[in-house]
Amino acid sequence: MAARGVRLMSLRYPLVRAALRTSRFLCTATQQKSTGQNLEEDQSQNQNAQKTEPTPAEKTLVEDKVKLEEQLKDMTDKYKRALADTENLRQRSQKLVEEAKLYGIQGFCKDLLEVADILGKATESVPKEELRDENPHLKSLYEGLVMTEAQIQKVFKKHGLLKLNPVGAKFDPYEHEALFHAPVEGKEPGTIALVSKVGYKLHGRTLRPALVGVVKGP
DSSP states (O other): OHHHHHHHHHHHOHHHHHHHHHHHHHHHHHHHHHHHHHHHHHHHHHHHHHHHSOOHHHHHHHHHHHHHHHHHHHHHHHHHHHHHHHHHHHHHHHHHHHHHHHHTTHHHHHHHHHHHHHHHHHHHHSOGGGOSTTOHHHHHHHHHHHHHHHHHHHHHHHTTEEEEOOTTSBOOTTTEEEEEEEOOTTSOTTBEEEEEEOEEEETTEEEEOEEEEEEOOO
8 A cells, every 4th residue: 555655646746756766776876886895895805815825837936936046046156156266277377377487497597506606616716815917817817707707697687596695684594594503702693694605586586595604692
């Protein structure tokens, strides 16, 4: 009866009929909105579930990515070490070549030192009082020996070979070889009082140590 009354009223009153249509439209829109929100929430929940739980394929890709990154890091480290080893080898080879150029003649120099020692002893053995005009041959021979000794020392110096005659210097075990220790009045202990045989250095490296006598302390 109530529904029939409403229909009758809607037929008689157009405003009532329009109000009823508006009411039905609002109810339908509300239901659709509610349904749409529910669908969006379900989709969002499904997407979150998919994000939190990766698929087996995604897991495999992640594992492969990690393995490849580790392999790349390992190969990069090996490459850097290989470069460092190559550079060290190059530097060592260059140093050996340079040393060979500098010290390759040291065997030859040692043999020439014996010649220089003989020349030195020969000039020292000539009595200075005999070097007079009355002995022109001896004087000429002595002057020739002195000039030869000076020339050979000049050649030594040209090739980096220097004489060590360290009288009065401090004893250095890298450059000198002590034959004896003895107290010497007026000399500081640890200094060299006598040089029995001069030494030589080739490009700063001791080729032959000087044979010396060292002052002994009290």
